[in-house]
Amino acid sequence: NFGGGGKKKTLPLMQCIHGNGLHIVPDKGESSLGFDRIYVGAAVERGRLARLTCLLKPGGILVGPVDDELVKVFRIRKSTTDQMDIDSDDFSRQVLSGVRFSPLVSYPDTDVIIPSCVWNPSVHHLYPDSFRNASRALMLCGNSQFIQPLPPPRRTLIRRTTNVAAMLPRVLWLEILSFTHRHWFEPTETEEALLRQRLAEEQENARRAHQARMEAEARCQMMERERDVFRLLARRWQSRLQVMIQEQRRASGVVGTGTASGGNDAGSIDEGGELLLGGREEAVIFGLGTMLAGLHSDSDDDEDDEEE
Numbered sequence: 001n002f003g004g005g006g007k008k009k010t011l012p013l014m015q016c017i018h019g020n021g022l023h024i025v026p027d028k029g030e031s032s033l034g035f036d037r038i039y040v041g042a043a044v045e046r047g048r049l050a051r052l053t054c055l056l057k058p059g060g061i062l063v064g065p066v067d068d069e070l071v072k073v074f075r076i077r078k079s080t081t082d083q084m085d086i087d088s089d090d091f092s093r094q095v096l097s098g099v100r101f102s103p104l105v106s107y108p109d110t111d112v113i114i115p116s117c118v119w120n121p122s123v124h125h126l127y128p129d130s131f132r133n134a135s136r137a138l139m140l141c142g143n144s145q146f147i148q149p150l151p152p153p154r155r156t157l158i159r160r161t162t163n164v165a166a167m168l169p170r171v172l173w174l175e176i177l178s179f180t181h182r183h184w185f186e187p188t189e190t191e192e193a194l195l196r197q198r199l200a201e202e203q204e205n206a207r208r209a210h211q212a213r214m215e216a217e218a219r220c221q222m223m224e225r226e227r228d229v230f231r232l233l234a235r236r237w238q239s240r241l242q243v244m245i246q247e248q249r250r251a252s253g254v255v256g257t258g259t260a261s262g263g264n265d266a267g268s269i270d271e272g273g274e275l276l277l278g279g280r281e282e283a284v285i286f287g288l289g290t291m292l293a294g295l296h297s298d299s300d301d302d303e304d305d306e307e308e
Contacts, residue, residue: 022052022104030117042065043066131185
């Protein structure tokens with residue numbers, strides 16, 4: 001499947017290299033092409049961050065913890081000087097959140113060279129679409145005839161042209177492609193194109209943030225409505241409870257003086273005609289009284305706020 005259009009799904013090529021990430025040589029091996037994305041899984045000191053940002057290609061993004069901040073660095077262009085500073089115009093820096101990571105290990109103090117990826121048909125599906133499409137077109141032209149007829153224009157003779165790709169055998173084309181890299185057939189992006197891409201990404205992030213904010217505000221409004229409903233129900237139960245207490249006091253006054261004996265949960269009437277409750281009923285009345293006091297204080301606070 002040289003064209004890369006098959007249905008078979010394969011895992012991406014993963015290579016594990018053991019070494020000091022702060023000592024990767026940027027101008028040798030695969031690092032000379034630059035990386036599209038870099039993720040750092042440990043805290044990097046701000047003074048050493050330039051050793052990682054120099055590995056990005058124009059348009060590449062680095063995400064990782066710098067001191068106590070999760071930082072996103074976007075590279076706009078290649079630096080004209082040897083100094084790599086993320087505060088320069090060559091980079092765009094954005095703080096995502098505050099984090100706590102363990103520090104990045106800075107030993108051994110030896111240079112690390114990431115080996116270049118050599119193209120061959122077995123790893124063809126791992127290359128970008130531009131490389132796969134161009135190599136497929138090249139192979140199709142190499143398998144076609146050397147003399148290619150052109151569509152005749154009106155009222156002219158049929159012309160013929162030569163197919164240069166058919167001059168070399170297929171094996172030789174495969175050998176030539178092995179000397180290319182993954183960005184060989186990609187057009188060079190200008191700084192304006194990179195900035196437009198960056199602007200589109202920021203607009204999409206702003207749209208998502210606005211949508212999340214609207215959803216959060218809608219949830220808050222719904223919770224406020226539920227709070228008002230429960231507060232109204234609590235006030236109704238408060239009024240009903242007050243009526244029940246008044247009725248009990250009136251009933252105790254009708255009974256007159258004396259005592260009523262019973263179990264632990266039964267009540268008694270004192271000389272003043274008030275109902276004395278004991279056991280669970282006393283606890284219930286005490287809890288309801290506390291709730292009513294809290295409701296009174298909340299309602300008073302709300303009225304004071306409205307007056308202000």
